[in-house]
Amino acid sequence: MAEKKHRDTVLARLEQQAILLGDTSQFEECKYANEPRWRLDAKWVEFECGCRAERCTTLTDYYFWEPVIFYQLPEQAVYDYVCDFHAPAMNKRLGMGGKYKDFVSWRKLRRSTLMGKVR
Numbered sequence: 001m002a003e004k005k006h007r008d009t010v011l012a013r014l015e016q017q018a019i020l021l022g023d024t025s026q027f028e029e030c031k032y033a034n035e036p037r038w039r040l041d042a043k044w045v046e047f048e049c050g051c052r053a054e055r056c057t058t059l060t061d062y063y064f065w066e067p068v069i070f071y072q073l074p075e076q077a078v079y080d081y082v083c084d085f086h087a088p089a090m091n092k093r094l095g096m097g098g099k100y101k102d103f104v105s106w107r108k109l110r111r112s113t114l115m116g117k118v119r
Contacts, residue, residue: 050083051082063097066097067079067093
């Protein structure tokens with residue numbers, strides 16, 4: 001019986017929307033200059049801007065305003081770091097929850113619980 005090749009579902013979704021970092025040939029031929037670019041490995045999704053999210057398969061006690069990519073799909077990613085450019089928008093998003101004043105406080109007090117890790 002032939003072994004099925006595992007397809008990274010996060011990578012498949014990202015490939016549909018952007019260009020992978022390091023492949024300059026694709027970027028040079030890109031017709032949309034503002035397309036996001038990122039690097040992906042088994043643990044992290046790292047965006048060209050500097051933002052970074054950790055991949056996971058389950059979340060604990062998730063709220064709609066939390067910084068999660070691909071929520072309710074087989075694999076998700078939870079932000080671990082936000083660049084200076086995206087920090088104001090992220091802080092506003094987290095303020096919707098009413099408990100956290102910014103990303104730094106959310107990360108310190110909530111992220112590990114959301115990801116099911118013991119603090």
